[in-house]
Amino acid sequence: MFESAVWIQPSQQMGRVCPIFRKDFSLKGTVLLTVLTLTSAGVYEARINGERVGDYILAPGWTVYEQRHQYQSYDVTKLTKRDNTLTVLLGEGWFRGRLAGWVDINKGKPNLPAALIAQLDIIYEDGQAETIVSDLSWQAAESALRENDFYDGEFYDAAFYAAYAPVIESPAAKDALIPQEGERIIEHERIKPLECFFTPKGETVIDFGQNITGYVEFTIDAVAGERVEISHAEVLDAAGNFYTENYTNAKAKLIYLCKNGKQTHKPPLTFYGFRYIRIDEFPGDPGNVNPDDFTAIVVHSDIKRTGYLLSSNPMLNQLFSNIIWGQKGNFLDVPICGPQRDERLGWTGDAQVFIRAATYNFDVERFFVKWLKDLAACQGEDGFVPDVIPDVLQNEYANAAWGDAACICPWVIYLAYGNKEVLQNQFESMKMWLKYIKKITTVEDLWIGSAQRYGDWLGLDSFVGSYKGASDCDFIASAYYAYSTSLVIKAGKALSQDVNCYKSQYERAVKAFRERFLVYRTQTEHAIAIYFDLAPDRRLTGDSLAEMIRQNGGKLSTGFVGTPYLLHALSSTGHADVAYSLLLREEFPSWLFSVKNGATTVWEHWDSINEKGEFWSKDMNSFNHYAYGAVAEWVYSVAAGIQAVEAFPGFEKAVIAPNPDPRLSFLQARVETRRGVIESKWRYLANGKIRYEIITPVDTELILGDKTYTLSAGSYVF
Numbered sequence: 001m002f003e004s005a006v007w008i009q010p011s012q013q014m015g016r017v018c019p020i021f022r023k024d025f026s027l028k029g030t031v032l033l034t035v036l037t038l039t040s041a042g043v044y045e046a047r048i049n050g051e052r053v054g055d056y057i058l059a060p061g062w063t064v065y066e067q068r069h070q071y072q073s074y075d076v077t078k079l080t081k082r083d084n085t086l087t088v089l090l091g092e093g094w095f096r097g098r099l100a101g102w103v104d105i106n107k108g109k110p111n112l113p114a115a116l117i118a119q120l121d122i123i124y125e126d127g128q129a130e131t132i133v134s135d136l137s138w139q140a141a142e143s144a145l146r147e148n149d150f151y152d153g154e155f156y157d158a159a160f161y162a163a164y165a166p167v168i169e170s171p172a173a174k175d176a177l178i179p180q181e182g183e184r185i186i187e188h189e190r191i192k193p194l195e196c197f198f199t200p201k202g203e204t205v206i207d208f209g210q211n212i213t214g215y216v217e218f219t220i221d222a223v224a225g226e227r228v229e230i231s232h233a234e235v236l237d238a239a240g241n242f243y244t245e246n247y248t249n250a251k252a253k254l255i256y257l258c259k260n261g262k263q264t265h266k267p268p269l270t271f272y273g274f275r276y277i278r279i280d281e282f283p284g285d286p287g288n289v290n291p292d293d294f295t296a297i298v299v300h301s302d303i304k305r306t307g308y309l310l311s312s313n314p315m316l317n318q319l320f321s322n323i324i325w326g327q328k329g330n331f332l333d334v335p336i337c338g339p340q341r342d343e344r345l346g347w348t349g350d351a352q353v354f355i356r357a358a359t360y361n362f363d364v365e366r367f368f369v370k371w372l373k374d375l376a377a378c379q380g381e382d383g384f385v386p387d388v389i390p391d392v393l394q395n396e397y398a399n400a401a402w403g404d405a406a407c408i409c410p411w412v413i414y415l416a417y418g419n420k421e422v423l424q425n426q427f428e429s430m431k432m433w434l435k436y437i438k439k440i441t442t443v444e445d446l447w448i449g450s451a452q453r454y455g456d457w458l459g460l461d462s463f464v465g466s467y468k469g470a471s472d473c474d475f476i477a478s479a480y481y482a483y484s485t486s487l488v489i490k491a492g493k494a495l496s497q498d499v500n501c502y503k504s505q506y507e508r509a510v511k512a513f514r515e516r517f518l519v520y521r522t523q524t525e526h527a528i529a530i531y532f533d534l535a536p537d538r539r540l541t542g543d544s545l546a547e548m549i550r551q552n553g554g555k556l557s558t559g560f561v562g563t564p565y566l567l568h569a570l571s572s573t574g575h576a577d578v579a580y581s582l583l584l585r586e587e588f589p590s591w592l593f594s595v596k597n598g599a600t601t602v603w604e605h606w607d608s609i610n611e612k613g614e615f616w617s618k619d620m621n622s623f624n625h626y627a628y629g630a631v632a633e634w635v636y637s638v639a640a641g642i643q644a645v646e647a648f649p650g651f652e653k654a655v656i657a658p659n660p661d662p663r664l665s666f667l668q669a670r671v672e673t674r675r676g677v678i679e680s681k682w683r684y685l686a687n688g689k690i691r692y693e694i695i696t697p698v699d700t701e702l703i704l705g706d707k708t709y710t711l712s713a714g715s716y717v718f
Contacts (some may be wrong), residue, residue, distance in 0.1 A: 001071070002117055002177060007170035009041075010140040011116040018042075018269070019114050020143035021088045022164055025132050027080060027438040038118035038134075039071035041172060043093030045268045046452055048079040048086050056184045057299055058269065059334040062346075063370075064377040064390045068255050069176045069579065071117075072709065090114040091148040091269030094220045098151055099345070100393045114171035117177075135455040139164035145269065151342045152252035153232075154267045158259040159224045163429060182301070182370035185333055187214070196291035197243045204279040204286045206294055211275040211624050212297040212602040213329035213339040215254070216529055217266035222258035222283045227280035228265075229389035229682035230254040230280035232274035234340055234623040238598035238613035242278045246621040252344040258283065273329065273340030273624050275600065279368065297363030300328045301367055306672040307360040309635055312665040315586065318595045326602040327354075327361055331627045334371055334389065338622030345388040346371065348628045349454065351401035351566045355409050357633035359416035360642075360671055368413050369422050375406060376429040383436030399454050400447060406433040411491055417674055418650020423491045430488050434505075437481050445505070447477035455495040456524045458605060467620075469559045471524040475517050476561055482509040483532040494638050510534060519710040523548055524562025530573060536717050542573020549578055555589055556582050564630035571659060571683065579638075591631055602629045638678035640669030640680040641703070650674045657703035658682050660690055672695070676713075692718040 010019045036053060039060045046053040054074045061070055091097075096112045120132040141162035149153040194209035211234050211310035220228065232252040237243040244252070251271050277294070279286040286339015309320040330336050334346035335354075351371075358364050371389060378391040385403035387395055410426040413419060452473040485506040492499030513534050520526045520535075526545035528534075535541035549556065549570075558566050567579040586592045589606035597609055604625035605616045614619055636641050638651065641658035644651055647663055651673035658680055660667070666683035676697025683691045694702060694716045702709040704718060 001175055002119055002133070004131065005119050006135055007115045007116050007117045007172040007174070008140075008167040009113045009139055009170040010135050011166055011168045013113070014142055016147045017142045018089060018091050018145040018148045019140050021090070021116055021167070022139045022141070023086045023118075023132070023134075023137070024084070025086065025120070026083050027122065028124065029128070031077060031080060032125045033075070033078045033123045035073055035121045036076045036086070036114060036118065036248060037071055037073040037121070038088065039069060039096075039177065040088070040090050041065075041112060041170070041386055042090040042095045042097075043090070043269050044116065045089045046074075047089075048076055049081065049084055051079050052312075053079065054591060055186050057187060058185050058271070058333070061182055061185065062390060063182075064177065064374045065095055066176055067176055067377045068182050068374060070182070071177055072180050072302070072332065078262075081547055086120070088116055088118070089143055089145060090267060091145065093150070093269065094390075097149050098342075103464070113170065116173050117172075117174070136167060136169065140167045140169050141165065150267050150270055150344065151252070151253070153251060153272065154270050155253075155255040156159075156265065156267070157257040158263060158265065159257060170632060179400050181366075181373070183367050184302045185299060185300045186528070187297050187299055188328070191296040191298065193291040193294055196289065198287065199240050200239050201237070201589065203242055205242055206277050206279070206289075206291055206295040208277075209295075209600070210276055210325065210327070211273070211599075212275050212295045212296060212298045212325070213271055213332060213624070215267045215270070215272055215488070216277055217295045217297055219264045219293045220258065220283065221262045223262075224258060224260045224606060226258040226283040227257065227281050228254070228256040228283070229279075231278040231280055232272045232340070233276045233278065234274060235609070236276065237615075242276060243615075246615065246623070247341045248619055250340065252340065254567065254568045268350065271339065273331070273338065290527040296613065298650065299326065299332070301333055303331060303362040303364055303367055305361070305633075306363050306576075307636060308668075308670040310633065310641070310668045313584065315592050315595045316584065316664075319591050320635075322359065322595065322599055322601050322631065323632045323638060324361055325600060326624060326629050327358060328628040329360075329601060331362070331364070331367060334374075335626075338625050340622060345392065346390065347388050347402070348375070349387070349399070349457065349560060350387065350403035352401070352405035352408040352624075353417045353560055354630045355412045356564070357630050357636075360633060360636045365417045365419060365422075365662065369408055369419070369425070369670060370547055372409055372413075372422065372426050372429075372667060379406070379429055379432060380436070382439060383432035384436070385433055385436070397450060397453075400452050400480045402454060403433055403436070403482045404480045406430055411487045414494065415644050415646060415649050418652060420494060423495055426490055427495060427497070430484070430491060433486060434481075434502075443512075443516075445508040446516060447473070447481040448474045452477050454560075456522070456558065456562050457560040459522070459524060459562065460606060461522050461557040463685065465617075469557070469562070470524065471522045471526060471562065472517075473475045475525050476528065478509070478517070479528045479532050479534055482513055483507060485509055494649075500586040503711055512616060520544065522562070523556060523566060524558045527542040527562045527565040527569040529556065530569035539573050542575055543567060545569055545573070546575040547579045549582070554581055554585065557589070560627050563628055564633070567631065567634040568638065571634070574639070576659050579634070580663060585634075591628065599623065602626055606709075608622050634668050635667075636671065640667055640682075642669055642671055642678050642680050650699060651678065653698050654678055654679050654700045655695060655703065656694060656696070656700055657691060662682070694718070
């Protein structure tokens with residue numbers, strides 16, 4: 001592909017203005033098939049004769065461009081006629097834009113030029129073929145998109161006229177180009193306003209009723225030069241006013257200069273995280289806008305919904321909805337950490353703590369296979385794994401629980417989908433991560449003494465305002481080291497690799513951990529020691545954890561690292577009642593506290609808004625984060641009991657072991673696996689008995705209390 005094509009760029013630098021490229025071409029006869037293949041340095045929108053090519057938003061997506069730059073192919077046969085004009089609009093995107101508000105990704109170098117490479121293959125009915133490629137016959141011009149950035153939004157002048165000029169060849173290389181690997185980003189739901197109102201400050205605000213990732217489309221009848229300006233926000237403050245301080249340095253604006261007449265516009269090459277929009281400027285009186293003229297469009301990777309949860313508790317059902325929306329809003333080609341502020345990066349720690357829940361909720365196999373290849377591409381020769389993938393932060397040290405995504409994520413994807421190829425792709429990366437830890441630790445067989453900045457991130461058991469919980473960073477790092485080693489052993493066995501050296505390493509790591517860490521001081525330390533099977537006496541450790549929670553007034557105190565394992569640690573040691581108490585708790589801190597306070601997605605902090613209506617902070621307070629949504633996995637796998645079997649990955653066989661609790665009169669879980677739909681439903685009856693309804697497409701071991709049943713594919717009632 002692209003053998004004769006060259007990368008091209010505008011002959012003049014355009015600053016923040018986005019270029020548009022143009023190629024006119026004519027067909028020589030009746031066409032059987034026309035395929036356009038292209039990619040760009042920046043994000044693009046291609047059109048033929050004014051009609052949009054494909055439905056991929058923000059193509060070519062985000063990868064480690066220096067090593068893995070995706071291109072896309074589109075069947076454009078129906079868009080062509082005898083004489084045609086192909087245009088390609090380029091935005092800054094991930095390649096050229098401002099990424100991470102606190103980091104200069106270009107390190108003082110000049111801004112990278114916008115560029116594209118393209119090939120148009122035409123097959124005529126008479127068997128002849130023609131190829132048109134990007135070369136110096138193309139033209140480029142300044143476009144109507146005067147400014148474009150993921151953080152700041154866009155400035156679009158609909159009346160601008162493009163004056164084209166010749167292009168020049170770009171020095172970009174072709175050796176990193178690869179076919180599309182990940183899921184496309186596309187438009188999904190279209191949401192009409194819930195209400196339009198005036199804030200106490202007198203501002204006009206439209207509420208769409210749901211915190212989303214995407215953008216607004218509006219229709220207006222205007223005169224050329226009239227201006228529309230829209231701001232975005234996730235929440236209102238305690239007084240009911242529009243609140244944007246948590247966006248930090250992201251302006252998140254939509255500015256549109258009108259042309260004459262009736263017109264409809266939506267941003268072509270950016271995205272926002274929002275529930276509310278404020279009409280800052282509008283032709284006539286902003287207070288007279290018609291909310292029916294506005295639509296919020298949801299944008300995320302094209303992942304298929306596979307998991308559904310329903311209970312007798314309306315607040316719990318809202319939590320389930322919030323988790324789904326949080327995953328959709330943060331799975332935007334990479335697993336980002338909030339779609340609103342000046343960050344939106346692929347944090348490894350967030351991805352690994354949530355990935356188990358992610359595989360139940362949606363089909364994320366292709367999504368993660370692509371992202372994990374980028375993780376391996378970013379990995380250092382010594383095994384170092386960056387905090388974010390693609391790596392724009394360039395931090396010097398790796399971090400426990402974050403870098404461990406290199407081992408955890410491939411194993412979870414393999415277990416969920418039975419895809420041995422993901423283990424083959426990542427096995428060397430997994431081993432290299434262990435090699436890195438071994439290199440930098442100061443104590444053999446543990447991970448001690450090196451930079452571990454995050455710990456139990458946002459844990460509540462430290463001093464007020466701390467970003468890091470009270471758990472011992474060496475404890476967390478050493479526990480993860482042992483756990484990742486165990487996963488390398490499992491992956492090696494699945495691949496028929498010799499892993500005897502890792503077995504010995506794992507045994508030493510467990511022994512060293514137990515000798516060094518004799519006392520567990522925090523909920524997180526208890527939880528990961530139990531879940532990672534490092535506690536010498538799991539039952540006793542579970543009793544201690546349950547008592548610690550009771551002594552804390554029945555409240556959790558875990559952060560990003562401990563929370564995914566907390567309920568598992570309790571239920572697996574005989575304290576499912578305490579796990580349910582935490583799940584169903586409505587007071588702060590709890591999952592339902594945010595629901596009680598009107599959340600429609602998962603918050604970054606347990607107290608992103610506290611009981612007084614005050615915000616946790618201004619600089620790091622996302623109201624659409626997904627990490628704490630990891631609790632959904634416990635509901636699927638323990639409360640409803642749907643579990644994969646390691647020896648039969650991809651749900652070739654299954655275990656269903658429900659754990660009912662009378663505080664819920666019923667719970668239903670449905671998961672579409674590679675083998676078909678598995679459903680587990682339990683309901684308390686008036687006579688005190690429990691009715692279980694099971695659907696399975698595979699041989700299944702059903703565990704109901706102290707009884708075990710062997711089921712073949714079918715539907716059952718117990």
